[in-house]
Amino acid sequence: MTKTIDVKSEPKELTENKQNNMKTETKTTKGKSKENLDNDDKTKRNNDNNNNNTTDQTLIDSKKKPLSQDIKSDAKTTTTNDTKNTDQTSDVQKHYNRDVWFVTSSSAKAKIASRTKQLEKISAEILANPDVAHEEKEIHRYLCGLLAKLDCTVHSSYIHPTAFKAEFKPNSKTNVTVGLICEYDAVKGFGHSKGNNLSTEATIATFLGIREAMKADSRLLGTVIILGTPASEESSGKIRMLKEGAFNDMDALFAVHPSNYDSLCPKFYCSQKIRVNFFGISRHIDCLNVSPGENACEASVLCYTNALALSAQVQPRCQIHCIIKRCGDVDYLVPKKTELVFSVRAPTLHELDSINKRIVDCGEAAALATRTRVEFHFPDDDMHCSVNHNSVLAKVFKDEAKKLGITFKTNTTTAANNNDNDSDIIYRTTDLGNVSHKVPLIYPAFAIGCPEAADTYVHSRQFSTAVAKVDAQKYTIKAATALAMTVIRYLLDDSIRQNAKKLFDSDFQALNKCLIKTVEQKVVNNTDKKNEK
Structure with a gap:
């Protein structure tokens, strides 16, 4: 058995000693049993740890090391003990250091949980200003001011008078950009019967979690863009923004929306x-x-x-x-x-x-x-167009939602071309469908848990009443937390990003007839x- 060790950043003397040990180890392992080899491996790893002075593995010290030293070069080197860890880290530790995941995820969850009252005020502010398409001036001004206070660079009147772009980029080294969206227009005569007050609240909560995670561990790199997309109920505001290039810089887009049932990949007309x-x-x-x-x-x-x-x-x-x-x-x-x-x-x-x-x-x-x-x-x-949910991202969201007690009608995550079984009930339309053919995205629906919403539909007067209930808050926070965890894993895990992009490219070809056509x-x-x- 030959062992491969990364020696790029180690002193020359230490590198030569390790290379000599490797040669000796290669000669002597031929006659050893598997049990002896495992024992030798453990001894060798202990010696390496002593040589590198890394006995202190606390979370504080782990922040000081560059992320490249924590990433494992081969998923096969995961030990048997590692595979027996809790569900919280079992999926992610194969690709990046679990300490980074623990610090960032726990910080994000704690931040969202500590800001529930403030987040509820965002929903209340939107409900108090049920402005229809192209007239969302008050809530536009409110959200721009809020995001500016959260360290974002805000471009108000972005492409559209009541649209905005808020960018959070704490580190210039990053080359990965994730997108979030805010929808805040009402339906004429029905108020916020789509629940845009809750979807925007979930977006801000998700951003708060990501922002806190990046502050907790500087090795979590990424740029977050939050787009305020007006006129989603009437004039297809996102399509105009799509044509103007608003989504060009995003590697993936993440959003959730309220419904009367939980659906991982809801089908849209x-x-x-x-x-x-x-x-x-x-x-x-x-x-x-x-x-x-x-x-x-x-x-x-x-x-x-x-x-x-x-x-x-x-x-x-x-x-x-x-x-x-x-x-x-x-x-x-x-x-x-x-x-x-x-x-x-x-x-x-x-x-x-x-x-x-x-x-x-x-x-x-x-x-x-x-x-x-x-x-x-x-x-x-x-x-x-119908929404093309990215099944790679959907699976990550499903895993994180399950930890929070959110379950879906079916276990499937095959979402390409909306062929998921929990989409038997065809949903409404959305201009986000056109965006899904430009950027890999997910747009799960979460049940708001109110009796008024159980036996009704989105865009009904009953649903408009339900989204204003206090009972809907805890379900919105759960969905936002799951979305924040999904984004963090996307930023940390190269394989998730690569697989999501690969699937999107294949979907792009398979769904060529469904692409946006002028x-x-x-x-x-x-x-x-x-x-x-």
Whole structure:
């Protein structure tokens, strides 16, 4: 048996002595039993420890050593005794020193637990300012000020007037960047029925834990970016920020959100907003009998009824919702232009595209019947992809959540393309789905434990009431603690980062059809089609 010892940072004399011992050891081990070899190994390690004056293994001294001396070069060298340690360190000690993990994780947990009252105030502040998309000025100002006090470099009005970027970089040596997000806009007429008050509270709690861990042990290196992402409920704020490069510097993104049940990798709809405009001739109702037809109002109603018939034919898991947004101003004039807005949802982009084409047929049929002109607009900012959860990161979160008593419906962590079994209930849509095709991320759902939320759904009035209850706080803190532990392990463990990136790259190729595509404005003109024929 040949033993490999790292001699790069040791004195020359000590290196030569060790190399001679290695040669002698190689010659004498051939005739020894396995038991004797193990005893020799232990004796050798004790001698090495004495030569290096490292008998004091307290946590205080361990902080003074560079992390490179603590990292094990080969996971196979883990001893039998090491594999019998507690669950808290068994998964992580194969790749980095358990003292570093113990110091950072315990410091993070203690910090989050000691700030529960302050964190609850963050939730209360958001609830007190239920501002809708693009109007989140008060809570934007509040969060920017809060993060500035927590040693962050804050860029307010980042890309969007009510967006921000807060960066925490305690050490310039790091080359790993993790991202967190804050969502704080409300739903018009429903308040914070999505629970953005709790998700933002969880984000700040997670950051507090990471920040404290980095202060407790300087060997935990990394940059943390917190993005404030407005207009998530209405105008897809993250998609605009994605286009502007807000997520380019992140190696991974971590977020959680409240729900009525725990889900490791909840499935989200793909969605598309379609704007349909009909153009006819504006006239007074006294002239309708003289020159009938070309009535944009009638075309809108026909299109709407066609879509209702279509919705009965699509798969039950797909949704078609439509409103007639604009159909004249006064009752005695036929409008020249009308507008409908469709919201289409489907589990996959393939199904979504199929429904979109049939909605075009509905509009064309209405235009043909009324001799009007129709235009279809597919805004690329209003197309949401499903969330591609990274199963490597999801497994780490699951392990940490389990230690805190959080369990999920299934043990699976196969999340690529949302094929996890605990996703039988298709969730809502999110602009974070588009980001998941740019950055490896996880977006678990945590149950808030309130009776009001048990038998309802996110975005309901009952859920809006539940997220304001004090009972939801302890579940939010648990989820934030598990997320902080996940981020710390990601920063400490090279293998987690590499495997997460490798899986993301493979998913990127496998899900090529599901990637964000720039959808050009699609204009269909019936008159032009007739001329072509």
